[in-house]
Amino acid sequence: MAVGAQEQVQAALAAADADTASPEERAEMLMEIALGLQIRPQSANDLVAAIELYRKAQEICPPEHALLNARIAARKATALQALPESGSQSLERARDELQSAIPAIREQGTTEELAEAEMNLGLVLQSLAGAGKARITDAISAYQRSLRTFDRVAFPKEYAILQNNLATAFLSIPFTDERAKMREALAVQAFEEGLKVVNLIDHPIEYAMLQNNLGNALQYASSSHVLENNLRAIEAYNEALKIRDRETTPLEYANTISNKANCLWNLPDDVGDPTSGNRKNIGAARDLYVEAREIFAAAGEQGKARIVAEALDQIDREVLASAPPRVSNGHMLEAD
Template identity: 60%
Template sequence: MTSVSRAQQQVQAAMKAVETAAATESEKAEMLMEIAMGLQQKPERVEDIFAAVDLYRLAMDLAPKGEVLGVARIRARMATALMAVPTEDATHLKEAKSEIEIALATLTAEGSDAEIAEAEMNLGLICQTLAGMHMLPIQPAISAYQRSLRTFDKVNYPKEFSILQSNLATAFLSIPFTDQSGKMREALAVQAFEEALTVVNLIDHPNEYAMLQNNLGNALQYVSSSHRIENGFRSLEAYDEALKVRTVQDMPEEYANTIANKANCLSNLPDDPSNPDGGNFGNLAEAVRLLEEAKTIFVSRGVVDKAAAVKEAIDELSAALGPSTILERSGLQ
C-alpha cells in the first residue's frame, strides 16, 4: 500500500464513519479530529499531512456553530499540521500563523491555561521559523514563548519548559548585536540554556542534554563579557558534558560538530588561566588536532561544507603555530 493510497483511504474511511455513525455533529467532528491527529503524528509522506488538514477542515465544518471552543481546538491542531508541511515556501507557515492566532482568540477567553500555553508555544515556533526565512522579526516569537512560560513552568511542565528555554535562547542569539542591548540578549541566551538544563539530565534525556550543553558552550564562547577567559573555560566544560553523549561511535557528526566547537574555544584561551598573557601554544596545537579529527569525520560522511570550513580553520591555526609545527604535523620532521 502506498502512502498516498493510505491517506486517501483514511479520509474515505473517516467520511464513511461520519456518515454512518449514530452520533451528534459534535461527536462526529471530534471523531474526524482524532483521525486527523493519527495521520499527522506518523506521516509516511507529505500527502498524509495534507489529508490531516482536510480532515481538520471537515471537522470544523461539522462542529455546531455554537461550539466555538471546540472549533478553536480543532483549528489549533490544524495549525500544527500546517507547520509540519516540509517546504521552503512560507505559504503553509503563514496559514498556520493565521489559524493559530484565530484559535488563540477563543482559547484565551475560554480554554484552559495549558491549552493556551501550548498554542502560544506553537505560535512561537511558527514565528521563529518565519523569522529565519526573513519574513518576520524575531520579537513575536520571543513574546509568544514568554507568554507560554507563564504556565509551562519547570515544576509542572519540565519537558515544555526545556523546549521553550532552548527556543528562547536560540531566538535571543539570532538577533544582530548592533547595540548595547545585544550584550543583554547574549546573557539572556546563556541564562535560558542554563534554565533548560535544570530540568534535563544526562541519564533521562541524553540527546537533549548533549544538544543543550553544546549550545550552551557556543553561547558562552561568544558572549560579550569582561569575563571572557572564565566563560571560555565554562564553555569547555559544557562541550565535555556534551561529549559524554556525542561519541564518535554513536553520533559521529554530532561528535565532530562539538569537537570543532571545542577547538575554536581552545584556540582563544591561554594555556595557563592564571597567566592569561603567557601564550596558548598548547591549546592551539590541541585545537588543530581536534579540527583534524573533525575534518576526517566530515569528509568520510560527505559533509563537504563543514569539511571545508574546518580545513580553513586548520590552515589559520597552523599559520599561528608557525612553520616548524606544520612540518612536524606533516611528518617531514
C-alpha cells in the first residue's frame, strides 16, 4: 500500500473511533474511503486495506440501518472478488456478503443497486463454478435477474456485459448432453445481442470483448457450416483488433491474435476451393502465435505463453511433415 493510502486508512480508522459523528455517518465515511482505494488500487495491499475498512464499517454500523449495512457488504464483496489469490476463499466470502446483502437491497434499495448486486453475484458464482464450488446455472439465473433492470435501452453498457457473461456461462457448461448445441446457439445469440447495443466509438472495451468472444463461439461451434463460421469468426477478431493493439492493451491484443491464429490455422487459402491447402494461412497463424507468445511471456502469463508455444510446435511439425492441420483448442474467452 502506498504511503499516502496508508496514511488515509489510518486517519479513517481514527475518525471511525471518534465520537464527532453518529455511528452510521462514520460507517458511511469508511465505506466511501474504502471505495476510493478499491477503484484505483496500486497493489493488492490497497484491496486488503479496503476490505479492512469495509469490515470496520460493518462493525460500527447499527443493525437497524439495514440498507447501509447491505451496501457496505455489497461493496466489500466486489473488493473480495478483485483480490488476487490462488484459491477460492475470497470468492466464497464475496458470495456470502452478496447473498446477505441482496434481500435488504431488494426491499429498500434502488432497482439499479439490486441489478448490480445480482450481476456481481453472477460473476462470483461463475468463477466458483469453474472451481467446482458453485452451480453455473445459479450464475445464469443471477444474470437473468439483473437483466430485468439492465435493459438494452436504458443501460446499454451493462446489458452488453451481461450478455457477454451469459454467453460465456453457457459455453462453460460441459458439452455432454443433447442440449449442448442449443447452448452454443444461445451463446452466439447472446454475443450478437450485446453487439446490437454497443459500438466501436462509445463502448470500445465492451465492443472488443464481445467481438473476441463471438469469434471464439463461432470458431468452436459444433456446426455443419464450419467454413462459414470461421470466416465470420475472422471478421469478429478483426473488429476486436480495431480497438486492441500491442501498445495500449497488450494482453487483450495477444488473446485476440491467438484466437485469430487458431482460426487461420484451419482456414483454406482459397475459400472457393477448400481442398487447395492453407500454407499461406498457416504462415500467417504462425506469425501471430510468435507475437502472442512474446507478449504473454513478457507479461508473466506463463500458462498462456505455454499454450501458444505448444501450438507453434505443432504447426512446425505439421509443416515439416506436410500433414493436414488439426484444430487447436487454446482459445481465450473473456468474462467481464
